[in-house]
Amino acid sequence: MTTNNFNFKPAYQLIILLLFALGLNFNTLFSDYTLDDSVVMTSNSLVEKGIKGIPEIFTSNLVDESKGPHANLNQARYRPLSTATFAVEYQLFGKNPVVSHLINVLIFMLLMTLLYFVLQKSIFREQHKYLAFLTCIIYIAHPIHTEVIANVKSRDELITFLFLIISLTLFIRYNQTRSIVKFVFASICFFLALLTRESAITFVAVVPLIMYFFFNRNLKQSLVYAVPLIIVSGVFLFIRYSVTHNNHEPAPLLVLNSPFLYASAGEAFATKTFILLKYISLLIFPHPLSWDYGFNQIPYIKLASFQFVFSFIVLVSLLVYALYTFKQKSLYSFCILYFFVTISLVSNYIVDVGTPLSERFLFQPSLSYCIVLASFYFKLERIPKVITNSILILILGLLSLKTVLRNRVWENNETLDLTDVVTTPNSERTNQYATELYILKGNKEFNIDLKNEYYNNAINYCKRCLEIYPDNPIAIMELGSAYYGLNDYDNTAVYWKKMYKLLPNDPQAKYWVETLSNVFNKQGNGFNNQGKIDDAIRCYKKATELNYDNVEAWYNLGGNYYLKKDSTNADLAWGIVKKLKPNHEFNMDDFSK
Numbered sequence: 001m002t003t004n005n006f007n008f009k010p011a012y013q014l015i016i017l018l019l020f021a022l023g024l025n026f027n028t029l030f031s032d033y034t035l036d037d038s039v040v041m042t043s044n045s046l047v048e049k050g051i052k053g054i055p056e057i058f059t060s061n062l063v064d065e066s067k068g069p070h071a072n073l074n075q076a077r078y079r080p081l082s083t084a085t086f087a088v089e090y091q092l093f094g095k096n097p098v099v100s101h102l103i104n105v106l107i108f109m110l111l112m113t114l115l116y117f118v119l120q121k122s123i124f125r126e127q128h129k130y131l132a133f134l135t136c137i138i139y140i141a142h143p144i145h146t147e148v149i150a151n152v153k154s155r156d157e158l159i160t161f162l163f164l165i166i167s168l169t170l171f172i173r174y175n176q177t178r179s180i181v182k183f184v185f186a187s188i189c190f191f192l193a194l195l196t197r198e199s200a201i202t203f204v205a206v207v208p209l210i211m212y213f214f215f216n217r218n219l220k221q222s223l224v225y226a227v228p229l230i231i232v233s234g235v236f237l238f239i240r241y242s243v244t245h246n247n248h249e250p251a252p253l254l255v256l257n258s259p260f261l262y263a264s265a266g267e268a269f270a271t272k273t274f275i276l277l278k279y280i281s282l283l284i285f286p287h288p289l290s291w292d293y294g295f296n297q298i299p300y301i302k303l304a305s306f307q308f309v310f311s312f313i314v315l316v317s318l319l320v321y322a323l324y325t326f327k328q329k330s331l332y333s334f335c336i337l338y339f340f341v342t343i344s345l346v347s348n349y350i351v352d353v354g355t356p357l358s359e360r361f362l363f364q365p366s367l368s369y370c371i372v373l374a375s376f377y378f379k380l381e382r383i384p385k386v387i388t389n390s391i392l393i394l395i396l397g398l399l400s401l402k403t404v405l406r407n408r409v410w411e412n413n414e415t416l417d418l419t420d421v422v423t424t425p426n427s428e429r430t431n432q433y434a435t436e437l438y439i440l441k442g443n444k445e446f447n448i449d450l451k452n453e454y455y456n457n458a459i460n461y462c463k464r465c466l467e468i469y470p471d472n473p474i475a476i477m478e479l480g481s482a483y484y485g486l487n488d489y490d491n492t493a494v495y496w497k498k499m500y501k502l503l504p505n506d507p508q509a510k511y512w513v514e515t516l517s518n519v520f521n522k523q524g525n526g527f528n529n530q531g532k533i534d535d536a537i538r539c540y541k542k543a544t545e546l547n548y549d550n551v552e553a554w555y556n557l558g559g560n561y562y563l564k565k566d567s568t569n570a571d572l573a574w575g576i577v578k579k580l581k582p583n584h585e586f587n588m589d590d591f592s593k
Contacts, residue, residue, distance in 0.1 A: 290423045493542055549580060
């Protein structure tokens, strides 16, 4: 790429950008729904009402209306606008993953159109004439964005950024024309962004930064733009609190949804600082990638650790440089500050967002890296263009290849779970999802050998889950389920009893232990019919241990003790029968041999 022969008009540049965005993400159109798509599309009761459900969507917490298996988040989620788009989509097309993914890609293309124009026409009007184009090319190619585009649920990130760019454009127009209409619509678009995703609130600081760095405004004049954004944010937060405060019952506080639960204050700060640098490292070298970096993929580190000290020095150095060059309105100063501002709300320093690190959180902050990389390319004027162009093509080629390959990983839950459990082997959640995948495959398989292989795979992953987080009741339940699939009821009983002890009030836990209790009672009957009284007694005892209220198991246990002429234990068992069900019939002929 040289400034002499690279003379595309803006219209041609935009066509290239859109074709590039479509081409790299075209393979997502063949993907299924994955992961938490159930929260917003496949298992959301309000979305399934279609357009009729929209009024309720705006007065409901997102998670409370989901029937998906992983909807138990610790914080409230009030994102009605993006959820409403799913309701409209459901009304028109039903559950159609091709349509869902196509909408995501089209929104991304629209976003890139608006981003290119605001950079080209306004923000970079005094910079290199191709800086906006190269920035957008790098942004499109970067694989860190695959989760947002390929995961249907992450449409909220796309729509939020889209409204923020529209709001920013209108504020820029207001700055130039002083049109009150543009000012009002800019504020409305910002409010719509907040209704889509709470993280939009960071633009309270972004807009003043842009006005200061690129529109010849001093600091005081720039900060004036924060005033309407703060007012709009206050209105939104009041509405959000009103909707979620009384209607949302938080999930139990677990390390899986509160990643720093077990960390000391020092460990939490050190680990968050290390993770912040890791975000930057993923922008520079986006490999390997994963949908989850939760407990305990990134272990707690101490303030005295090398990881923290190095991370702290790098991050502080970046901030010092940004502040040092702030008055000169350096482009790099802006990029550093933009990154820290847009990542701040999801960095866990301010609020606990339920995960230590997530690639989708880089969707907005990554723009700063793309600007820096593009700007750096244009500064290498003394190096022969054949070298700089070759390096640029290589970087874009590698990023693009990674994006295409990563999109393929998001094809379905199986490809995603089995890929990322290798990428992040110490994540409890990736191991748990792999467990669930193999249990589901085992439940559907008719070939006995293959069925047993799936269940054994599930056991291996689930044991890894429990090595990482021993007291996770869901993993304990699933390990029992895998043994249940293998007809290993003794091991099933071991883990389901642990599960029920941890979740005594959970109806699902109660259902499973009662089900297994009936299985042991039935097994006992089989041994009784074969005359194997000791084996029958062992099964009946397991049945009563699992479910004390299993009257038939107590009755059969007493009867088999009777057959052994153990009247003491027979009377004890039958005494419990009379206590549990006073009108239960006793027929000694049931046990005569």
